[in-house]
Amino acid sequence: MFPAIIETERLRLEPRTPAYVDVLELYDYCRADHPHIDEITEYLPWEPHPHPKETADFLERGVSMREEHEGADYVIRPREGEDGAGEIAGFGGLTIDWDTDSAEFGAWLRKPFWGRGYSGERAVALAELAFEHLDLELVTVTHDADNEKSERAIEKYIDRMGGRREGTLRNFHSDGDGPVDAVRYSATQSEYRDADPVQEVAFYDEDEEAWP
Amino acid sequence: MAVSDLLPETVLTDRLRLEQLGPANPDPSTFYEHTREEAPDIEETTEYVSWSPNRTPAAGVEFLENAAESWAAGEGATYVVRPREGEPGAGAFAGTTGLGLDWDRDRGELGIWLRKPFWGRGYSGERADAMLALAFERLDLELVGVSHLPGNENSERAITKYVERHGGRRAGRFRNRLTDADGTVHDTIEYSVSQQEWREADGAETAVEFR
Numbered sequence A: 001m002f003p004a005i006i007e008t009e010r011l012r013l014e015p016r017t018p019a020y021v022d023v024l025e026l027y028d029y030c031r032a033d034h035p036h037i038d039e040i041t042e043y044l045p046w047e048p049h050p051h052p053k054e055t056a057d058f059l060e061r062g063v064s065m066r067e068e069h070e071g072a073d074y075v076i077r078p079r080e081g082e083d084g085a086g087e088i089a090g091f092g093g094l095t096i097d098w099d100t101d102s103a104e105f106g107a108w109l110r111k112p113f114w115g116r117g118y119s120g121e122r123a124v125a126l127a128e129l130a131f132e133h134l135d136l137e138l139v140t141v142t143h144d145a146d147n148e149k150s151e152r153a154i155e156k157y158i159d160r161m162g163g164r165r166e167g168t169l170r171n172f173h174s175d176g177d178g179p180v181d182a183v184r185y186s187a188t189q190s191e192y193r194d195a196d197p198v199q200e201v202a203f204y205d206e207d208e209e210a211w212p
Numbered sequence B: 001m002a003v004s005d006l007l008p009e010t011v012l013t014d015r016l017r018l019e020q021l022g023p024a025n026p027d028p029s030t031f032y033e034h035t036r037e038e039a040p041d042i043e044e045t046t047e048y049v050s051w052s053p054n055r056t057p058a059a060g061v062e063f064l065e066n067a068a069e070s071w072a073a074g075e076g077a078t079y080v081v082r083p084r085e086g087e088p089g090a091g092a093f094a095g096t097t098g099l100g101l102d103w104d105r106d107r108g109e110l111g112i113w114l115r116k117p118f119w120g121r122g123y124s125g126e127r128a129d130a131m132l133a134l135a136f137e138r139l140d141l142e143l144v145g146v147s148h149l150p151g152n153e154n155s156e157r158a159i160t161k162y163v164e165r166h167g168g169r170r171a172g173r174f175r176n177r178l179t180d181a182d183g184t185v186h187d188t189i190e191y192s193v194s195q196q197e198w199r200e201a202d203g204a205e206t207a208v209e210f211r
Helices: A023-030 A037-041 A052-067 A118-133 A148-160 A189-195 B028-035 B042-046 B057-073 B123-138 B153-165 B195-201
Strands: A005-008 A011-015 A071-078 A090-097 A102-109 A138-144 A164-175 A178-188 A201-204 B010-012 B016-020 B076-083 B095-102 B107-114 B143-148 B169-179 B185-194
Touching: A005 A118, A011 A118, A023 A052, A037 A102, A052 A071, A071 A102, A071 A118, A090 A118, A102 A118, A118 A138, A118 A148, A118 A189, A118 A201, A138 A148, A138 B169, A148 A164, A148 A178, A164 B143, A164 B185, A178 A189, A178 B169, B016 B123, B028 B057, B042 B107, B057 B076, B076 B123, B095 B123, B107 B123, B123 B143, B123 B153, B123 B195, B143 B153, B153 B169, B153 B185, B185 B195
Parallel strands: A102 A138, B107 B143
Antiparallel strands: A005 A011, A005 A201, A011 A071, A071 A090, A090 A102, A138 A178, A164 A178, A164 B169, B010 B016, B016 B076, B076 B095, B095 B107, B143 B185, B169 B185
């Protein structure tokens, strides 16, 4: 259902599974005392990991969502020539709702990889997957109403896809501190085709053969 | 004490009496008569709602039982709408209305369905005044949301009016937000009113009494 590997000009995406991600290496980036972890997770739907068990469970859920066809999440690694090439830069993927013919983007990056435009590059690659291969009608994305960094990144790539900002949904979800407002955006398959965002993207299976 | 103990069994406005909906009220045969596939104007009155007309009396009973279960679990309060004395059709089963409850998100969600003879009387706005009072005054929720499907101009008019009156706002059009009973995907137009907006606007046009 999903490609194993996605390559863009600067990024290589691999499945969020124990086969592709070393659990202890990842734990080190997600643990509560990692530099900038509070800043990174401030607007994310998860808390820093208290224990590697949490990290292992995170990777296992990556396996099961893929198997259940509920979506595909990828570890993001910069390609050769980029600063920190090969490192775990973060994660990005699609959560699919087949009933509403739509997929929702989600992503996070470690702080050293902020400000490079990786989020947009990953989003366009995943939109290509959602529209050209999974034939979904719509991609959506939300950010917390006061998350200005995500707002800037999302505005930019949704615009490239010909999509739109839909509005603010109050009390959209609940985190540990209570309800949070979110801004929702979307782009349709036809808007995406008309906008035709130019970007190099290639899909491969587990054996690095062309996919599909 | 259960959450459901917070929900009044009866709510009175100037012109309406809202009564807890369940297997005993409305009378199941009356309910089926008005919600069955052959009921007068049923296609028009259910065109934009999330449920389909009942195919069998058993389906009607199931609807009433589900509403009672949601009530008991504190997940929603559904009421029978009846016009009060002095109104045409006083005491009749005029429709149903509800306040869905999402405690984690501190918000309620409004819903209503009215039989066609009761359209155009401003009942939707009057019932909204009552449900907002229930949500904010009694249940201390932070926000109440309401949505309609694109093209539903009657609901758009009614909702715009009472949302503005209560200080709320239209959030926008959200694409592929829900699927209905037969699997069709719909966009929604969504609105919300916060407790603070509601207090500042003080926009109710009816007295509201809980019993």
